[in-house]
Amino acid sequence: MLLEVKNLRTEFKLKRGTVRAVDDISFSIDKGEILAIVGESGSGKSVTSLSIMGLLQNPGRIVGGEILFNSQNLLKMSQKELQKIRGNKISMIFQEPMTSLNPVWRIKDQIMENIMTHMKISKKDALARTIEMLDTVGIPSPAERAYDYPHQMSGGMRQRVMTAMALSCEPELLIADEPTTALDVTIQAQILELLYRMREKFHMAVLLITHDLGVVSEAADRVIVMYCGKIVEEADVKSLFAQPLHPYTVGLMRSIPQIDDDSDQRLYMIKGMVPNPLHMPPGCPFSDRCDSCLERCTKDMPELQEIDGHKVRCFLYDKASEGELSTK
Amino acid sequence: MLKYIIKRILMLIPVLIGVSIIVFLIMRVFSPDPAPIVLGQHATQISVEAWRQANGLNDPIFLQYFHFISGALTGDLGTSFYTKMPVIKEIFSRFPATIELAMVSIILASLFGILIGVVSAVKKNSIFDNAGMLLALVGVSMPIFWLGILLIIFFSGTLHWLPSSGRINPLLQPGHVTGFYLVDSLIAGDMDAFIDALRHLVLPACALAMYSMAIITRMTRSSMLETLQQDYIRTARAKGISEGKVIGKHALRNGLIPIVTVIGLQLGSLLGGAVLTETVFSWPGIGAYTVACILKSDFPVVQGVVLLIAFVFVLVNLIVDVIYAFLDPRIKYSKKEG
Numbered sequence: 001m002l003l004e005v006k007n008l009r010t011e012f013k014l015k016r017g018t019v020r021a022v023d024d025i026s027f028s029i030d031k032g033e034i035l036a037i038v039g040e041s042g043s044g045k046s047v048t049s050l051s052i053m054g055l056l057q058n059p060g061r062i063v064g065g066e067i068l069f070n071s072q073n074l075l076k077m078s079q080k081e082l083q084k085i086r087g088n089k090i091s092m093i094f095q096e097p098m099t100s101l102n103p104v105w106r107i108k109d110q111i112m113e114n115i116m117t118h119m120k121i122s123k124k125d126a127l128a129r130t131i132e133m134l135d136t137v138g139i140p141s142p143a144e145r146a147y148d149y150p151h152q153m154s155g156g157m158r159q160r161v162m163t164a165m166a167l168s169c170e171p172e173l174l175i176a177d178e179p180t181t182a183l184d185v186t187i188q189a190q191i192l193e194l195l196y197r198m199r200e201k202f203h204m205a206v207l208l209i210t211h212d213l214g215v216v217s218e219a220a221d222r223v224i225v226m227y228c229g230k231i232v233e234e235a236d237v238k239s240l241f242a243q244p245l246h247p248y249t250v251g252l253m254r255s256i257p258q259i260d261d262d263s264d265q266r267l268y269m270i271k272g273m274v275p276n277p278l279h280m281p282p283g284c285p286f287s288d289r290c291d292s293c294l295e296r297c298t299k300d301m302p303e304l305q306e307i308d309g310h311k312v313r314c315f316l317y318d319k320a321s322e323g324e325l326s327t328k
Numbered sequence: 329m330l331k332y333i334i335k336r337i338l339m340l341i342p343v344l345i346g347v348s349i350i351v352f353l354i355m356r357v358f359s360p361d362p363a364p365i366v367l368g369q370h371a372t373q374i375s376v377e378a379w380r381q382a383n384g385l386n387d388p389i390f391l392q393y394f395h396f397i398s399g400a401l402t403g404d405l406g407t408s409f410y411t412k413m414p415v416i417k418e419i420f421s422r423f424p425a426t427i428e429l430a431m432v433s434i435i436l437a438s439l440f441g442i443l444i445g446v447v448s449a450v451k452k453n454s455i456f457d458n459a460g461m462l463l464a465l466v467g468v469s470m471p472i473f474w475l476g477i478l479l480i481i482f483f484s485g486t487l488h489w490l491p492s493s494g495r496i497n498p499l500l501q502p503g504h505v506t507g508f509y510l511v512d513s514l515i516a517g518d519m520d521a522f523i524d525a526l527r528h529l530v531l532p533a534c535a536l537a538m539y540s541m542a543i544i545t546r547m548t549r550s551s552m553l554e555t556l557q558q559d560y561i562r563t564a565r566a567k568g569i570s571e572g573k574v575i576g577k578h579a580l581r582n583g584l585i586p587i588v589t590v591i592g593l594q595l596g597s598l599l600g601g602a603v604l605t606e607t608v609f610s611w612p613g614i615g616a617y618t619v620a621c622i623l624k625s626d627f628p629v630v631q632g633v634v635l636l637i638a639f640v641f642v643l644v645n646l647i648v649d650v651i652y653a654f655l656d657p658r659i660k661y662s663k664k665e666g
Contacts, residue, residue: 055565079571086568094566099559104581104656114567149657165567 001068002205003052003173004028008065010044010051019277021047021060023229029173034199034206036220036237038213038252042274044229045209046095049175052207053092054082069173088118091166095178097158101150107134108146111165118169133164136201137194156187160194167198174198175207180215192219213256217241225249228275228285231304234311245312247290284314292316329653332661336646340639347638348400348631352393355627362625366409383409396631405635406628408621415632419614423636424507425495426613429605430598432533437540438591442580444541445548445587449556450575460545467542476535476608483531493610496525532609536602540594547590548583555583585655592648596641 010022022044029035037045050056052067054074067074069090074082091114094100102110111130115121121129127146134142137160150158159179166174176195180188196219199206208219216223216237223240225233225248233246244250254268272289275281281288287297294315304313363376363385371379380386384395399406405415448460484492491497495509500521502512510529513521555561556579564578565571606616614633621629653659 053566055562083568083570086566088568092566094559094563096559100563102560102564102578102582103658105578106657113569117567117569151658162563165563 001028002031002033002070003207004066004068005048005052006066006068008048008051008067009063010047010056011061011063013059013061014278017278020229020280021277022051024065025226025229025231026065027224027231027234029205029207031172032199032203032205034196034208034219034221035224036208036210036216036222037224037226038210038216039226040211040274042228042277043226045211045226046177047229048226049092049177049207049209052175053086053090054079055086055092084118087114087166087171088169089171090173090175091169091171092175092177093159093162093166093179095181097155097162097182100162101158103150105149106146107148107150107153107161111146111161111168114165115168129168130164133168134161137161137164137167137198138190139164155183156190159183159187159191163191163194163198167202167204170202171204173205173207175209177209178211179208180212181210188215189218195219213252225252228277228280230285230313231311232286232313234304235309239310243310245307245310245317246286246314247292247316248286251289251291329650329661333646333650336649340642343642344635344638345397348397348635349393351631351634352396353389355625355630356389356392359622359625359627362409362627365624396628400632400635405632408629409626410624415628418617418629419632419636420507422612422614422617425611426602426606426615427599428495428508428510429529429532429536429602429611429613430595432529433537433598433602434540434591434595436533436537437544437594440537441541441544442548442587445545446552446575446580448545448549449552452553457549461549464542464545467538467545470538471604472535472539472602473604473608475538476532476605479531479535480608490531491528492531495528495612496521500524532605532611535608536598536605540591540598543594544587544590548587551583551586552579555579558582581655585652588648588651588655592644596644599640599644600637 004026005028006026008022008025009020012019012021025044025048027035037048039045047056047060050060051062052069052074054077056062062075065075069085074085077085101107108127108130111133112123112126115126115129116123119126131142131146134146139145139157139160145153145157150161153161163179174195179195180191183191192215195206195208198204206219208215210216220237222236223234224231225240225246227248233240233244233249235245240249241253244253248270251268251270255270257267270289275285275288281298283296283298283300284290284293284302287293290297297315300315302313302315302318304311305317307317361380363379364371367375367379377386384392387395396406403416405419407414408418411418444460444463448457451457480492483490500513500518502509502516502518502521505512505515509525510522513519513525552575556575558579560582561574561579564574569577600615602611602613603615603619605611606613614637618630618633621633649661653661
C-alpha cells in the first residue's frame with residue numbers, strides 16, 4: 001500500500017462549537033491507482049486532502065488516527081520532515097488555477113523552485129526540466145511560455161502549469177483537489193486526459209477529489225463517497241455505477257440529467273439540506289433526507305460493512321435489520 | 329516605461345503652477361504686511377511705503393505673480409526679506425539636514441515597521457502581535473514633540489548617552505560637499521565627525537520615525553494577513569519549501585505593494601520638514617525655518633519652499649509608481665493606461 005489512512009479525525013474548533021469535518025475515515029491507495037473521493041461541499045473531502053498534506057490551517061486540527069505513507073506515519077513527522085515529502089513524494093493540484101499561482105513570479109521560477117527544493121541539480125538543469133515538464137503537460141512553445149507570468153495565461157493553461165509543477169519531482173502520489181471544477185467542460189476533459197496520461201507516464205497514484213460524478217466515471221479506478229465527514233460507500237468504479245447501494249449515492253446518480261431521457265418528469269433531487277455540522281442529527285447523518293429511512297437510522301450510527309468488496313454504511317444492508325424495511 | 333516617466337514629469341508642470349498660485353495668493357491674502365515686521369514697529373509711514381515699493385509689493389497682484397513665476401522659471405526665487413540672501417541659497421543650506429533626517433527616519437521606520445508587521449501577521453493573536461499592535465497604537469497616538477522631549481530627558485539628561493540638539497559638534501563639522509554630514513564626513517575620511525553626526529541623528533530620527541513606523545506596521549500587518557490567506561501561499565507550502573521562504577518570497581513580495589505606497593506617502597511628508605521634531609531637537613532643517621518665515625511674512629522664502637516641497641512630493645510618488653511596476657508584473661504603464 002502506498003497510502004493508508006486509518007481512523008482519521010479532523011476537527012475545527014470554532015467559537016460556537018467543534019465541527020468534525022472528517023470523522024473516523026479509513027481508506028488506502030495502491031501504487032498507480034486512481035482513487036476518487038466524491039461528496040458535496042462540506043463533506044470533508046478537501047479537509048481530508050489537506051490533512052494528508054499537513055496543510056491544515058487554524059483552527060483545523062487532526063485529533064486522531066494515522067496517515068501512513070510508505071508505512072511511515074506522516075502525523076508523527078516534524079514540519080521539516082514533511083517539507084521533504086511535500087512537493088516531492090506527494091504533491092497537490094488545487095481547485096483554483098486562477099489564484100493558485102503566485103502572480104509576481106514567472107512560471108519557470110515557480111516550477112524551478114519546486115524542483116530545486118527537492119533535487120540537487122543546477123539552475124540550468126532545473127530550467128531544462130521545467131521546460132520539459134511544460135512540454136509534457138501540453139503547453140505550446142514551452143521555452144517561451146516559461147517566462148510568462150500567470151496573468152498572461154488562461155485558466156486551463158494555468159492548471160496545466162500547476163500540474164507540471166506538481167509532477168516536476170515525479171511524485172508517488174498526486175492529490176488533485178477538484179482540478180477541473182473552475183474550468184469549462186472542454187478544458188475539463190483535457191485536464192482529466194492529462195492526469196490519466198501522466199499517471200501512465202510516471203506510475204503514480206492519484207487521489208482525485210471531486211463533486212462531479214461524471215469526472216469520477218471517466219477517471220477513477222475506485223470511488224469513496226463521503227457525506228458529512230464520513231465514508232458512506234466505497235467500491236470500484238464499475239460496481240458503484242452499476243449498483244449504487246447507499247441511498248445517498250443512489251440519490252446522486254438519479255439527479256444526473258440523462259441526455260437520452262425524453263420523459264417530462266422533473267429531474268430527481270435529494271430533499272432537504274446538508275445538516276448543520278454543529279448540530280448533527282443523532283444516528284445516520286443522512287437519515288433526515290433519506291427516502292428509505294428506518295426507525296433505528298435516527299438513533300444509531302450504522303457501521304461501514306463490506307458486501308462482496310463493496311463497502312456501504314447503511315442499515316438497509318445490515319443483516320440484523322432485514323425484515324424491518326418499514327419506511328417512514 | 330520611459331514614456332510613462334516622462335509623461336509624469338511633464339504632469340509636474342500644471343501641479344507646480346497650481347501650487348504656486350495657491351501659495352502666492354494665500355500669503356498675500358492671509359499674511360500680515362511684511363513691511364512693519366521687517367522695518368520694526370517704529371518705522372515711519374514713508375519708509376514703509378518706500379520698502380513696499382522697492383520690493384514690488386505695490387504692484388498689481390497679477391504683475392507680482394508674473395514677476396515671481398518668470399523668476400522661478402529661470403531658477404531665481406527671489407531674496408529673503410530679512411537675510412537679503414537668495415531664497416535658493418537659504419533653502420539649500422537647510423534642505424540637506426531635512427533630507428538626512430527624513431531618510432534615516434524612513435529607513436528606521438520601514439525596517440522596524442515591516443519586521444514587526446510581518447511577525448505580527450504571521451503570529452497573529454500571539455503575545456508578540458498584541459505587543460506590536462500596542463506599540464503601533466502608542467506610535468500613532470503619541471505627539472512627536474512629547475516623545476522627543478521624553479527621549480531628550482532620558483537619553484540625554486539622565487543617561488548622558490546622546491546629544492540633545494543640533495546636527496554635529498561645530499568643531500567637527502566636515503567641509504561642505506553634499507550638505508549631508510554623514511556623507512561629507514565619510515568623504516573627508518573623518519570617522520569622529522561621522523560618529524558625532526550619527527549620534528546627533530539618533531534621537532530626532534527615532535522620535536520622527538515612531539509615527540511612520542506605527543503606520544507602516546499596521547499596514548504591513550493587514551496586508552500580510554490578507555496575502556497569507558491567498559491560494560498561492562497554500563501552493564507554496566504544498567511545494568515543501570520552508571515557512572521562511574513562503575513568507576519572505578511569496579507572501580511579502582505580494583504584500584509589499586500597499587506598504588510601498590504608505591512608505592512613499594510618509595517619506596513625502598517627512599521631506600516636507602518635521603516642524604515639531606526640528607524645533608524640539610534644534611535641528612536646522614527646512615520645517616522649523618519655514619514656519620518662522622510664514623510668521624514673519626517672508627513671502628519669497630515661503631513660496632520657494634512650498635514649491636520645492638510640492639516638487640519633491642510628486643517626485644517621491646512617481647518613484648513609488650515606478651517601484652510598483654517592478655514589484656507587480658501585472659502593472660504595466662502602457663500607452664493606453666498611462
